[in-house]
Amino acid sequence: MNRGQKKLKIGIPRTLFSSYHLTYWRQMITLSGMEAILSEESSKETAERGGRRLPHEFCIPIKVFIGHILNLLDKGVDQILLPRMITKGKANFFCPKLIGLPEIVRFTTCLGTERMFSPEIVCDGLGLRVIKLPDLDPAMSRRMKTAARQANEDCKGVLTKCRTQRLTLPEATGLFKIDRSGERLNIGLLGYAYSIYDPFISKKILEKLYKLGCAVTTWEMLEPGLIERNLAGLKRPLFWNFGRMLLGAGLSFIDDSGIDGLIYATAFGCGPDSVATKILSIEAGLRQKPLLLVNLDVHQEDGHLRTRLEAFTDMLAALKEERVV
Amino acid sequence: MKITFPHMGPVLIYKKLFERLGHEVIMPPRPSQRTIELGAKYSPEFICFPFKIILGSYLEALELGAEVIVTTGFIGACRAVYYGDLSERILRQLGYKVKVIVFDSPAEDFQGFLRNCREIGNRRPLPEVIGNLNLAIRLIYASDYFQKQITHLRPYELISGTFSRKWTEIQSLLASCVSLKHLKKVIKEARQIIAAVPIDISREILKVGLVGEIYLVMEGCSNNEIEEKLAKFGVEVVRKQYISNWFNHFLFPPRKLLRAADTYLKYTVGGHEKENIGYILEFKKRGFDGIIHLLPFGCMPELVTQTIIPALATDLDLPILSLSLDEQTGWVSNMIRLEAFVELLWTRHDLLKENCNGKVICRR
Numbered sequence: 001m002n003r004g005q006k007k008l009k010i011g012i013p014r015t016l017f018s019s020y021h022l023t024y025w026r027q028m029i030t031l032s033g034m035e036a037i038l039s040e041e042s043s044k045e046t047a048e049r050g051g052r053r054l055p056h057e058f059c060i061p062i063k064v065f066i067g068h069i070l071n072l073l074d075k076g077v078d079q080i081l082l083p084r085m086i087t088k089g090k091a092n093f094f095c096p097k098l099i100g101l102p103e104i105v106r107f108t109t110c111l112g113t114e115r116m117f118s119p120e121i122v123c124d125g126l127g128l129r130v131i132k133l134p135d136l137d138p139a140m141s142r143r144m145k146t147a148a149r150q151a152n153e154d155c156k157g158v159l160t161k162c163r164t165q166r167l168t169l170p171e172a173t174g175l176f177k178i179d180r181s182g183e184r185l186n187i188g189l190l191g192y193a194y195s196i197y198d199p200f201i202s203k204k205i206l207e208k209l210y211k212l213g214c215a216v217t218t219w220e221m222l223e224p225g226l227i228e229r230n231l232a233g234l235k236r237p238l239f240w241n242f243g244r245m246l247l248g249a250g251l252s253f254i255d256d257s258g259i260d261g262l263i264y265a266t267a268f269g270c271g272p273d274s275v276a277t278k279i280l281s282i283e284a285g286l287r288q289k290p291l292l293l294v295n296l297d298v299h300q301e302d303g304h305l306r307t308r309l310e311a312f313t314d315m316l317a318a319l320k321e322e323r324v325v
Numbered sequence: 326m327k328i329t330f331p332h333m334g335p336v337l338i339y340k341k342l343f344e345r346l347g348h349e350v351i352m353p354p355r356p357s358q359r360t361i362e363l364g365a366k367y368s369p370e371f372i373c374f375p376f377k378i379i380l381g382s383y384l385e386a387l388e389l390g391a392e393v394i395v396t397t398g399f400i401g402a403c404r405a406v407y408y409g410d411l412s413e414r415i416l417r418q419l420g421y422k423v424k425v426i427v428f429d430s431p432a433e434d435f436q437g438f439l440r441n442c443r444e445i446g447n448r449r450p451l452p453e454v455i456g457n458l459n460l461a462i463r464l465i466y467a468s469d470y471f472q473k474q475i476t477h478l479r480p481y482e483l484i485s486g487t488f489s490r491k492w493t494e495i496q497s498l499l500a501s502c503v504s505l506k507h508l509k510k511v512i513k514e515a516r517q518i519i520a521a522v523p524i525d526i527s528r529e530i531l532k533v534g535l536v537g538e539i540y541l542v543m544e545g546c547s548n549n550e551i552e553e554k555l556a557k558f559g560v561e562v563v564r565k566q567y568i569s570n571w572f573n574h575f576l577f578p579p580r581k582l583l584r585a586a587d588t589y590l591k592y593t594v595g596g597h598e599k600e601n602i603g604y605i606l607e608f609k610k611r612g613f614d615g616i617i618h619l620l621p622f623g624c625m626p627e628l629v630t631q632t633i634i635p636a637l638a639t640d641l642d643l644p645i646l647s648l649s650l651d652e653q654t655g656w657v658s659n660m661i662r663l664e665a666f667v668e669l670l671w672t673r674h675d676l677l678k679e680n681c682n683g684k685v686i687c688r689r
Contacts, residue, residue, distance in 0.1 A: 055631045057623055057649060084592070093402035096595040100629035103590050107636045236410040236427075239400060271625040274371035275407045282418050 007035040010117050011077035013068035014039045016061060016098065017085070019193040020242070021128055023173055024155040025081060028130075031147035032140070037077050039068040042200040046071060047298050053108040059269040060201055060298055061194050062097055062104065069109055079117040080105075086131065092124045092241040095272055125241040126224060127155055162220040168206065169220055170197045176206075183215040185316050188253035190219065190246045190280075191265035192273075195296060203302040205265055205294070205309070212313045217259060219249035226252050234279075243272040250280045254289045261290035261316045263309075268297035290316060326447075327351050329391035331379045334543055334568040335468040337500035342461040343395075346454065347447045351391040353382040356546040358654060360385055365652040367415055373404060374621035374651050375540035378547055380412050387421050395445065398427040402595030403626055430575075462572070463508060464499055469567040471495050471515055476563070479556040481524040489553060491518050528559065531670050534608035535564040536601040537619035538627050541650060542566045548619055549656045551663075555617075558667045563613070565604050566597075574600070582607065589633050596626025605637055605645070614670045615644040617663075622651035644669060 010029050012018050018025055029036040040046075046067030051058075053066050072080055082102045085094040097104070102118055105111055120132040130148050133141050161172045170176035176197070187209055189196065196202045196218075209216055219227065227248030231237045238244040246264075253259045262284065266273040277293055284291040292312045294305065328343050330336070332353040340350045354360065356378050364381025383394055396409045409427035416423045426445065431438040446454045472492070479488045495515045502511045533555065541548050542564055552562040573579075582603035583593075589602050605616055618634060620627035631647050638645045646666045648659055 055628060055647075058628060059623075086592070087402070090400060093595070096402045096625040096629060099402065099592060100590065100594045100598075100626075100632075103629060104632045107632050236398075236407065239402065239406060269371060269623050271371070271373075271404055271623060274369040275404055275411055278369040278372075278411060279414060282414050285418070 007033065008079065009035045009037050009077045011037045011039065011072035011075065011080045013065060013072060013080070015042060015068050015198060016065050016101075016194045017083060018081075019197055020123075020169070021155055022175075023158050024128065024151045027151035027154050028144070028147045029081070031150055032144040037072065037075060039071045039075075042067065042198055044200065044298075044300060047200060051298070054104075057269060059097070059271070060267045060296065061192070061198075061270075063298070064198065064201060065101075066105070066108055069105055069111070073109070073111070079115050080111065082116045082118050084118045084120045086120050086122050088122045088131075090239065092122060093239045094123070095240060095243075097271075123241050125245040126159060127152065159220060163223065166217070166221050168197065168216070168218050169193055172220075183213065185212075185214045185260045185313055185320070186258055187214045187216050187313075187316075188218075188250070188256075188259045188262045189216045189265070190250050190253075190262065192242055192246070192267070192270075195267045195270075196265050201267060201296055202265065203296065203305050205263075205296075205305065208302075208306060208309055209263075209313075212309060214313060217253070219245050222249050222252060230255075238272075238276060238279075240272045243276050247276045247280060250276075251283060254280075254284055254287050259289075260320060261292065261312065263292045263294060263312070265294045265296055268295055290319070327390055327392040328395055329353050329383065329386035329393070330395045332356055332382045332544070332546070333379075333540060335465055335496070335499075337496055338461055338464045338468060341464070341500055341502075342457055343445075345457045345460075346445065346449060348445075351386050351389045353386045354389075356382055356544070361652050361654060367419065369411075371623055372411075373538075373624050375538065375547065376404070376408055376411070377652055378540075378544075379408060380415065383412055383416065383423075384419075387416065387423060392423065394423060394425045396425065396427055397429075399430050400433050405596075460502070460505060460508070463505065464502060465572075466569045467508065467512055467515075468496065468499050469569040471499075471519070472567070474519055476552050476556075477561060478519070478522070478524060479553070480530045480559050480561045481526055481528050482556075483523045483525055485557060487522050491522060494518060531560045531614045531667070531674060532612075533560050533562055533670070534604060534613050534616045535562050535619065536566075536604045536608075536616060537630075538621055538624055539566050539571070539597055541619040541621060543568075548650065549654075549659070551617070551619070554660070555663065555667070558664070560667055560670075562617075563608070565600075579603070589637065590629070594626045594629050596624070598626045598630045601627075601630055602633065602637065605643070606641070609641045609643050613643070614674055615646070615666065617666070618645055618647045620647065620649050622649050644673070 012025050026036045042064045047060065047064050049070050050063040050065065050067030054063055069080060082105060084102060085099050087093050102116060106113065118134055119130045121128050121130050133144055158172050161167060162169060196205055206216060227245055230251035231244055231248040238247050250262060253262050264277055264280065266277060281291055294308065326348050328348045329351045330339050330353065332355065340352055343350045360381035361378055363384045364377035368377045368380050398406055398409050400406060409425050413423065413425040426441050428441050429437055475488045475492050482488050495518060498511050498515055502508050535542055543566055555562050583599050585606050586599045586602035590599055593599050608616060620631065634645050634647060646662065
């Protein structure tokens with residue numbers, strides 16, 4: 001690209017896939033000489049704008065996602081990042097709605113394919129790999145390949161940081177900072193990154209738990225080997241890449257005596273979760289581990305959530321005291 | 326072994342196959358209001374509707390004494406993959422000592438497939454097993470053939486309900502079949518039964534294509550007999566999803582059909598969404614008046630189709646009605662939507678026929 005030429009602006013919707021791999025995408029786009037523009041944080045308006053374009057029974061994350069796309073279009077970006085999520089092998093299926101994401105966007109927002117920046121990617125739940133770049137001139141695609149390599153390193157660095165310093169994804173990338181003072185309980189928090197770290201969808205469940213004096217453990221703090229070992233015990237492992245990470249982490253939390261209780265936060269209408277939560281709740285019931293299932297939806301009021309979290313943590317604290325006595 | 330299976334497609338023929346292999350068969354009762362309620366009670370809240378019906382019918386069959394459940398599975402992104410495993414977990418938790426045999430595609434897990442076959446084969450000699458399988462498959466093809474015939478002729482019947490009665494007759498005829506030679510005779514008899522029904526072929530009817538999630542499209546009890554209901558309005562319902570068709574597509578993927586859908590959806594999402602788009606395109610080519618698209622509430626692959634449907638309807642100039650079904654069995658609202666849809670189709674039909682551009686005509 002010439003110096004005088006204007007930089008191509010690529011919009012990154014700050015939800016769904018980028019909740020997991022924001023570092024990767026931002027690095028890849030900026031290092032290859034384009035400008036990365038992030039959508040604004042999701043809010044009630046984002047969800048409403050998106051929801052109007054979609055059939056009503058879609059899950060909340062997709063509605064929010066369409067809202068983010070509309071927000072990016074308002075910002076006047078040249079292209080929007082919409083990776084084509086491909087399945088290779090047995091255990092890395094994306095949710096069907098994610099696989100069909102470019103089509104959903106194309107038919108609900110009338111965005112032409114020429115304005116989509118769609119590399120083909122595969123993901124095993126942790127890192128992701130670009131297997132085909134969109135058609136670009138050779139110099140650009142060379143630059144993009146080196147950028148992708150660098151971005152991959154950075155992305156791995158973030159996950160290692162999560163594991164070694166026991167941080168959640170947004171904390172490790174510096175998007176989110178909280179002082180953790182009291183740690184009277186250790187809670188295993190499960191949920192997709194785009195639900196539990198999204199300020200609108202999650203209703204700040206993480207902050208609420210910290211305020212209640214809980215330490216939180218999530219899947220990104222566990223060794224991948226441990227997750228796989230737990231999944232290997234299942235007769236039929238889960239095939240969804242993000243979902244299986246959660247189920248594997250959940251199963252290891254159930255066995256872990258250091259974890260006082262589990263909270264699974266799922267978005268209303270989430271398909272993969274309907275299977276995963278049932279398996280997890282049966283297992284938790286068999287092994288007598290407290291598990292709270294929270295269904296998140298577009299309602300603004302968070303009083304119910306606070307009450308349920310308070311009740312759950314109080315119960316866990318009482319249980320812990322009882323055990324000590 | 327006391328065997329049961331999901332209520333899907335020609336169940337009497339599955340019964341026949343297992344009986345000939347020397348098993349005792351507990352027929353899953355035809356899904357009813359009670360089945361759906363039972364299933365919904367013990368299923369995860371957000372799982373798709375077919376799982377709830379199937380779990381309900383398992384529970385009813387277990388009450389009748391079934392010990393083994395035989396079902397199919399595959400590897401993919403759709404939740405149908407976990408039906409077998411999830412229902413086994415739930416039933417075990419409820420205290421049933423049940424075994425679920427899941428037949429995966431032999432291409433994906435050949436060892437497991439062979440193991441399952443050996444178990445179901447009941448130590449019978451291989452030629453006998455293959456002979457029985459052959460007969461069952463032929464019966465399924467015959468049964469689907471007659472079902473197609475009946476749905477084709479039903480809107481012309483003079484006495485409403487005759488074909489539905491004859492259909493049960495034909496089903497039991499087919500189920501009584503013992504050999505390939507006998508099958509030929511049975512087919513002849515069934516043809517005569519159909520030919521004997523009084524019909525009025527001069528009647529003017531509409532043609533509507535039925536697409537969507539395979540269980541809801543195939544099982545009359547899950548879609549409240551939508552084919553019969555529409556036949557009463559003078560609408561012929563054509564669907565492509567039959568067990569025999571599923572076999573065919575499994576053995577020979579319908580490349581042409583899938584390629585036609587490429588302009589709308591290039592990659593497969595996990596269910597039958599590409600086939601459905603292909604069917605819609607094909608129905609348009611064959612001059613159908615409209616399409617009805619059925620999906621279970623929250624179905625992941627079909628929701629992707631549903632986002633594409635508005636564009637398809639505009640591009641093809643074809644009315645498409647999407648109905649999302651779940652365990653709420655109040656059917657009145659859907660009935661009203663169907664009536665309105667059929668009324669719209671008639672108006673379009675008349676406008677096109679009389680070629681009066683834009684002039685509003687009332688049919689009755």
